[in-house]
Amino acid sequence: MPERRLQEVRRHLEKARLDALVVSHLPHVRYLSGFSGSNGLCVISLSRQSVFTDNRYRDQIRDEVEGFRIHVARAGLFEAAQKSGILKGVRRAGFEAQYVSFSAFRNLKRLFPELSLVPTRGIVEGVAAIKDDGEIESIRRAVAITDSVFSRILRILKPGIREMDVAAEIGYWHKKLGADGDGFEPIVASGVRGALPHARPTMRKIVKGEFVTIDLGCRVCGYHSDLTRTVAVGQPGKKARTIYRIVLEAQCKAIDAARAGVKSRFLDGLARRHIRRSGFGPYFSHSLGHGLGIEIHEPLRLSALSRDVLNAGNVVTVEPGIYIPGFGGVRIEDDILIREHNCEVLNKAPKELLIV
Amino acid sequence: MPERRLQEVRRHLEKARLDALVVSHLPHVRYLSGFSGSNGLCVISLSRQSVFTDNRYRDQIRDEVEGFRIHVARAGLFEAAQKSGILKGVRRAGFEAQYVSFSAFRNLKRLFPELSLVPTRGIVEGVAAIKDDGEIESIRRAVAITDSVFSRILRILKPGIREMDVAAEIGYWHKKLGADGDGFEPIVASGVRGALPHARPTMRKIVKGEFVTIDLGCRVCGYHSDLTRTVAVGQPGKKARTIYRIVLEAQCKAIDAARAGVKSRFLDGLARRHIRRSGFGPYFSHSLGHGLGIEIHEPLRLSALSRDVLNAGNVVTVEPGIYIPGFGGVRIEDDILIREHNCEVLNKAPKELLIV
Numbered sequence: 001m002p003e004r005r006l007q008e009v010r011r012h013l014e015k016a017r018l019d020a021l022v023v024s025h026l027p028h029v030r031y032l033s034g035f036s037g038s039n040g041l042c043v044i045s046l047s048r049q050s051v052f053t054d055n056r057y058r059d060q061i062r063d064e065v066e067g068f069r070i071h072v073a074r075a076g077l078f079e080a081a082q083k084s085g086i087l088k089g090v091r092r093a094g095f096e097a098q099y100v101s102f103s104a105f106r107n108l109k110r111l112f113p114e115l116s117l118v119p120t121r122g123i124v125e126g127v128a129a130i131k132d133d134g135e136i137e138s139i140r141r142a143v144a145i146t147d148s149v150f151s152r153i154l155r156i157l158k159p160g161i162r163e164m165d166v167a168a169e170i171g172y173w174h175k176k177l178g179a180d181g182d183g184f185e186p187i188v189a190s191g192v193r194g195a196l197p198h199a200r201p202t203m204r205k206i207v208k209g210e211f212v213t214i215d216l217g218c219r220v221c222g223y224h225s226d227l228t229r230t231v232a233v234g235q236p237g238k239k240a241r242t243i244y245r246i247v248l249e250a251q252c253k254a255i256d257a258a259r260a261g262v263k264s265r266f267l268d269g270l271a272r273r274h275i276r277r278s279g280f281g282p283y284f285s286h287s288l289g290h291g292l293g294i295e296i297h298e299p300l301r302l303s304a305l306s307r308d309v310l311n312a313g314n315v316v317t318v319e320p321g322i323y324i325p326g327f328g329g330v331r332i333e334d335d336i337l338i339r340e341h342n343c344e345v346l347n348k349a350p351k352e353l354l355i356v
Numbered sequence: 357m358p359e360r361r362l363q364e365v366r367r368h369l370e371k372a373r374l375d376a377l378v379v380s381h382l383p384h385v386r387y388l389s390g391f392s393g394s395n396g397l398c399v400i401s402l403s404r405q406s407v408f409t410d411n412r413y414r415d416q417i418r419d420e421v422e423g424f425r426i427h428v429a430r431a432g433l434f435e436a437a438q439k440s441g442i443l444k445g446v447r448r449a450g451f452e453a454q455y456v457s458f459s460a461f462r463n464l465k466r467l468f469p470e471l472s473l474v475p476t477r478g479i480v481e482g483v484a485a486i487k488d489d490g491e492i493e494s495i496r497r498a499v500a501i502t503d504s505v506f507s508r509i510l511r512i513l514k515p516g517i518r519e520m521d522v523a524a525e526i527g528y529w530h531k532k533l534g535a536d537g538d539g540f541e542p543i544v545a546s547g548v549r550g551a552l553p554h555a556r557p558t559m560r561k562i563v564k565g566e567f568v569t570i571d572l573g574c575r576v577c578g579y580h581s582d583l584t585r586t587v588a589v590g591q592p593g594k595k596a597r598t599i600y601r602i603v604l605e606a607q608c609k610a611i612d613a614a615r616a617g618v619k620s621r622f623l624d625g626l627a628r629r630h631i632r633r634s635g636f637g638p639y640f641s642h643s644l645g646h647g648l649g650i651e652i653h654e655p656l657r658l659s660a661l662s663r664d665v666l667n668a669g670n671v672v673t674v675e676p677g678i679y680i681p682g683f684g685g686v687r688i689e690d691d692i693l694i695r696e697h698n699c700e701v702l703n704k705a706p707k708e709l710l711i712v
Contacts, residue, residue, distance in 0.1 A: 102451070171527040
C-alpha cells in the first residue's frame with residue numbers, strides 16, 4: 001500500500017498527541033493495509049504497523065499485504081494485538097469511535113488496562129478523501145462498468161417490466177462485466193414511486209409514459225461507482241419534461257463550477273437556487289452529493305450546511321433531484337473528480353432525456 | 357407485530373432489573389416493531405413502546421408498524437427519543453452493547469444524563485431464536501426460492517463457466533423469483549478453491565471433472581435461507597466421491613438426531629466423529645451450523661464449545677464440510693426446523709451426488 005497513507009495517518013496522530021491508532025473498520029483496514037478479508041484489524045503506531053486476521057485468511061493476507069507485520073490470530077483480534085506487543089510502551093492510543101462497539105471498547109480497555117484510549121473521528125476518512133492515481137483508476141473501472149450496465153438496462157426497459165426485474169439485471173450485469181457486485185441495493189422507482197428518493201425496487205410494473213429513476217453502482221477492488229438516471233418509458237408529459245430539464249440544468253451548473261478551493265455548500269447552493277427559482281424549491285429534499293471511494297457514502301458532503309472545501313483528488317457525486325408526491329420524480333447523478341481548475345465527469349452515460 | 361415478542365423482552369428486562377431497553381440494531385427494530393427502513397430505533401419500557409425514524413420513511417413506518425407510538429424525527433433518533441419523554445422516570449435502561457458504537461453510547465449518555473445505561477447482550481436474540489408460525493412461513497418461502505434458484509444453476513453449470521457467472525445467476529434469480537435479493541454474497545468455489553470454506557467467486561473457469569461448492573441464500577420479509585451443495589461438473593475421481601459420501605453421512609447423522617432438548621454440541625460431535633473416524637478429522641475446520649432467521653448468522657451455535665440446547669421453534673443450519681488444501685472440498689448444508697421429537701429439513705434440493 002502507498003506509504004503516503006501511513007505517513008498521513010501518523011501526521012494526524014502527532015497532531016492529536018496520540019502514539020497509535022487502532023483501526024477496526026474493514027474498509028479502513030483494506031485502505032491502509034490492502035487486506036480485504038471479512039475479519040481484520042490494523043494497529044498503527046508512530047514507528048510500526050501490524051495487521052491481524054484469523055486462520056481462514058492465512059494465505060490471503062500474505063498475498064495482499066506488504067509493509068505490515070502480519071499476525072494470524074487463533075482467538076480474537078484484539079487479544080492477538082495484545083499478545084503481539086505492538087502497543088507496548090504506548091501511552092495514548094486512538095480508536096475509531098464511530099465504528100467500535102461499546103462491547104469492543106470494553107474488551108480493548110480490559111486487554112490494555114494501562115493504555116489511555118482516546119476516541120477519534122475522521123482520521124482515516126480525511127486521508128482517504130484525497131484519491132491517488134491507483135484509486136482513481138479503480139473508480140474509473142467501477143464507473144465504466146456501471147455505465148455499461150446502464151446501457152444494457154436501456155435495451156430492456158419497456159412497459160410491463162417490473163422494477164425488481166430491472167434490479168435483477170443490474171446485479172447480474174455488474175458481476176458479468178467484472179465488478180465484485182452491486183455497491184448498494186439499486187433503486188428502481190417508476191411513476192409516482194419516483195417521488196421517493198430511496199425507493200426499494202418492488203414488483204410494480206412500469207407503465208407507458210412513466211419516468212423511471214434508476215440509481216445503481218458497483219464495487220471494483222473495494223472502490224465504488226454511483227450513477228442515477230431518470231428515463232422516460234414512452235413519451236412523457238409536459239410537466240415531466242420541464243422537471244427533467246430543470247434538474248439537468250441544476251446539475252450542470254454545479255458541475256461547471258466544481259474545482260479545488262470551492263466550498264461544497266456553494267455548489268449545493270448553485271443547484272438549489274436554480275431549482276428554487278424554477279418554482280420547485282420544496283421538492284429538492286436532500287443534499288447535492290457526497291464523497292465516493294472506499295465507501296459508497298464518504299463523509300465529504302455537498303450540502304447547505306457543509307463546511308467542506310473541495311480539494312484536487314476528491315471524488316464526489318452531484319445528484320440534484322425533484323420529487324413531487326403523487327406525481328413522481330427526477331434525479332440525475334454523476335461522479336466527478338475534482339481537479340485544480342475544473343472537474344472531470346467520470347460517467348459517460350448520456351444525460352439528455354432518453355425516451356425508450 | 358406479535359405481542360409475545362414484547363412480553364418476552366419485558367420478562368428479560370424485569371429479570372435484569374431494567375426499566376427499559378434501547379434497541380438500535382436494525383434487524384431487531386424490524387423484529388420488534390415491523391419497521392423495515394434503514395434508519396430506526398425502538399425504545400421499550402415496561403409499559404410503553406415507541407419507534408423512531410426520519411422523514412424519508414414517514415409513510416412507510418405508518419404502513420408497517422402497529423401497537424407502537426410512532427415518531428418521525430427531524431434530527432437524530434436518540435435526540436427524538438429524548439424529546440418524546442419515553443424514558444422519563446426510567447432509572448435503568450439497557451442498550452445493545454454489541455451494536456451501539458462508542459460514539460452513539462456517548463451521545464446517549466449526553467442526552468440522558470440521569471439515566472443509568474446498562475450494557476446488555478442477547479436479549480432480543482434470545483427471544484428471536486424461537487420462531488413463530490409467521491416467521492417459519494417466511495423462512496419456508498426464502499428456502500423454497502433458494503431451492504428453485506439452485507435447480508436453475510444446475511442447468512447452466514458446465515465446464516468453462518466462471519465462478520462469477522454462477523454468482524451473477526444466483527443474485528439474478530433470487531430477485532426474479534420474489535426474494536428481496538441475496539441474503540449474503542454467494543460462495544462459488546471450484547476445483548482446488550473448494551478447499552477454502554469462504555471463497556469469494558472469482559473469474560476462474562470451472563474445469564471438467566471438478567467439484568463446485570455453491571453456498572447461496574436469500575431474504576424474504578427480512579428472513580434468510582442458507583443452502584450449500586457441492587456438485588460434480590463431469591465425472592469426479594474416487595477420492596472426491598469418498599469425501600462426498602462421508603460429508604453426506606455426517607450431515608444425515610446430525611439431522612437424524614436433531615430435536616428439542618438435544619445439546620447442540622452433541623450434534624456437532626456426531627458429525628465430527630463420523631468425519632474423524634473416516635480419517636478426515638483435521639479437514640472439518642469449522643463448526644457444524646448456526647441459527648438462521650432475521651440474521652444470516654444468529655447466535656445459536658452448533659459447535660464443540662457451544663453450551664446451547666435446542667428448542668422447538670429454533671431454525672439452524674447443518675453444514676459439515678471437508679476441505680483438503682491443494683485438492684478441493686465438499687460442504688452440504690440444509691436449514692432445519694427443530695420440533696419436539698425430531699426436526700424438519702426445510703430444503704428440498706437433492707443431496708445425492710449430482711453430476712452435471
